[in-house]
Amino acid sequence: xxxxxxxxxxxxxxxxxxxxxxxxxxxxxxxxxxxxxxxxxxxxxxxxxxxxxxxxxxxxxxxxxxxxxxxxxxxxxxxxxxxxxxxxxxxxxxxxxxxxxxxxxxxxxxxxxxxxxxxxxxxxxxxxxxxxxxxxxxxxxxxxxxxxxxxxxxxxxxxxxxxxxxxxxxxxxxxxxxxxxxxxxxxxxxxxxxxxxxxxxxx
Amino acid sequence: xxxxxxxxxxxxxxxxxxxxxxxxxxxxxxxxxxxxxxxxxxxxxxxxxxxxxxxxxxxxxxxxxxxxxxxxxxxxxxxxxxxxxxxxxxxxxxxxxxxxxxxxxxxxxxxxxxxxxxxxxxxxxxxxxxxxxxxxxxxxxxxxxxxxxxxxxxxxxxxxxxxxxxxxxxxxxxxxxxxxxxxxxxxxxxxxxxxxxxxxxxxxxxxxxxxxxxxxxxxxxxxxxxxxxxxxxxxxxxxxxxxxxxxxxxxxxxxxxxxxxxxxxxxxxxxxxx
Numbered sequence: 500x501x502x503x504x505x506x507x508x509x510x511x512x513x514x515x516x517x518x519x520x521x522x523x524x525x526x527x528x529x530x531x532x533x534x535x536x537x538x539x540x541x542x543x544x545x546x547x548x549x550x551x552x553x554x555x556x557x558x559x560x561x562x563x564x565x566x567x568x569x570x571x572x573x574x575x576x577x578x579x580x581x582x583x584x585x586x587x588x589x590x591x592x593x594x595x596x597x598x599x600x601x602x603x604x605x606x607x608x609x610x611x612x613x614x615x616x617x618x619x620x621x622x623x624x625x626x627x628x629x630x631x632x633x634x635x636x637x638x639x640x641x642x643x644x645x646x647x648x649x650x651x652x653x654x655x656x657x658x659x660x661x662x663x664x665x666x667x668x669x670x671x672x673x674x675x676x677x678x679x680x681x682x683x684x685x686x687x688x689x690x691x692x693x694x695x696x697x698x699x700x701x702x
Numbered sequence: 703x704x705x706x707x708x709x710x711x712x713x714x715x716x717x718x719x720x721x722x723x724x725x726x727x728x729x730x731x732x733x734x735x736x737x738x739x740x741x742x743x744x745x746x747x748x749x750x751x752x753x754x755x756x757x758x759x760x761x762x763x764x765x766x767x768x769x770x771x772x773x774x775x776x777x778x779x780x781x782x783x784x785x786x787x788x789x790x791x792x793x794x795x796x797x798x799x800x801x802x803x804x805x806x807x808x809x810x811x812x813x814x815x816x817x818x819x820x821x822x823x824x825x826x827x828x829x830x831x832x833x834x835x836x837x838x839x840x841x842x843x844x845x846x847x848x849x850x851x852x853x854x855x856x857x858x859x860x861x862x863x864x865x866x867x868x869x870x871x872x873x874x875x876x877x878x879x880x881x882x883x884x885x886x887x888x889x890x891x892x893x894x895x896x897x898x899x900x901x902x903x904x905x906x907x908x909x910x911x912x913x914x915x916x917x918x919x920x921x922x923x924x925x926x927x928x929x930x931x932x933x934x935x936x937x938x939x940x941x942x943x944x945x946x947x948x949x950x951x952x953x954x955x956x957x958x959x960x961x962x963x964x965x966x967x968x969x970x971x972x973x974x975x976x
Contacts, residue, residue, distance in 0.1 A: 601954070635943070672961055675960045
């Protein structure tokens with residue numbers, strides 16, 4: 500009985516120190532490498548398995564990203580003019596649209612690109628930037644991930660591709676749209692985009 | 703003269719394109735108003751999720767660092783909005799109707815080794831642009847690396863068709879240009895402007911482009927037709943490696959014009975800072 504208690508206690512502390520030791524770069528490395536493994540797996544060259552591959556990648560992405568934070572940051576002060584239901588609807592549809600766009604790209608155009616991890620920069624105890632680059636046949640694309648520690652997990656809340664922040668890019672678009680349209684209209688536009696993407700996939 | 707007329711006519715034509723598209727979009731909004739997602743039913747099981755969204759003042763940006771704060775307010779004056787929007791559509795059509803099909807055909811026909819060789823060659827001969835701008839920004843070490851790469855690639859790399867300097871990551875530097883040099887001197891963007899063919903730019907970067915052209919060997923080739931042809935080959939060759947990038951970014955956007963404008967300014971700001 501005592502032994503078990505000691506064992507459990509040890510396990511408990513071990514798990515705490517383990518998660519605390521997992522830095523942002525390691526937290527990102529896992530999912531990215533897993534994703535690349537899926538993409539280069541010959542098994543998925545079979546068109547009938549493309550959907551399975553996609554769902555597996557999407558699951559990895561979902562775990563690695565904090566889409567609520569990402570959506571909130573993209574709306575910034577506009578968050579206040581959304582009611583809780585709209586916020587939720589917005590976050591869901593926005594993350595699906597983002598996911599679809601980029602999954603289409605990496606699934607359709609993966610050309611043995613490699614990812615090099617350049618390092619991590621701690622901005623504070625709970626915020627960090629992980630610097631990577633995608634190495635293509637010709638040229639390299641610097642990609643930096645902004646990450647934040649939430650519930651002991653490092654999650655991505657923004658990506659900078661060649662210095663262009665995804666969140667900021669959408670913020671400028673949403674500002675533009677919300678200066679003329681209502682939150683519901685913006686959500687409808689995102690839904691329409693999602694429907695177009697899904698239609699395109701079937702064809 | 704006829705050519706000039708053709709260009710003017712096409713510019714006029716495309717400046718109407720936005721209006722046509724706007725009415726298309728308006729039409730589809732009316733038709734496509736149906737809901738894809740069912741209404742969210744608030745049940746006890748959903749509470750944990752709703753909490754996340756019920757906070758009115760989550761202040762997502764409140765704990766941002768100085769660096770991040772600086773980025774939040776990035777913007778650019780766009781008094782030439784109507785011209786720019788027309789040019790945006792013009793370049794978009796140019797890409798889909800000419801650039802992309804040509805680059806795809808080129809990629810299918812021209813062997814990989816030749817495309818790769820040309821890519822390296824064109825990059826190598828523009829060393830003077832990068833070298834001089836490194837010097838002008840006081841980046842002497844980077845200038846040295848540019849020069850060393852050039853020497854290695856031009857000799858061991860057979861006139862730059864191969865890229866042996868690639869083996870030394872420490873020689874790889876960001877690509878400097880005169881627009882960035884001016885930026886590093888504290889000169890602002892001025893206004894946003896989209897040029898036909900050349901795409902997004904600003905007043906500062908346009909001056910930069912003009913300045914850099916004096917350092918590009920291709921600009922000195924006579925006759926002009928040959929020089930233009932070589933410049934065209936360079937564009938198509940490099941496009942053959944990037945087919946699909948433009949589409950992805952455009953498809954990801956809700957407001958493509960705004961998305962490209964913002965991306966251009968962010969990208970340039972980062973390059974100036976580096």
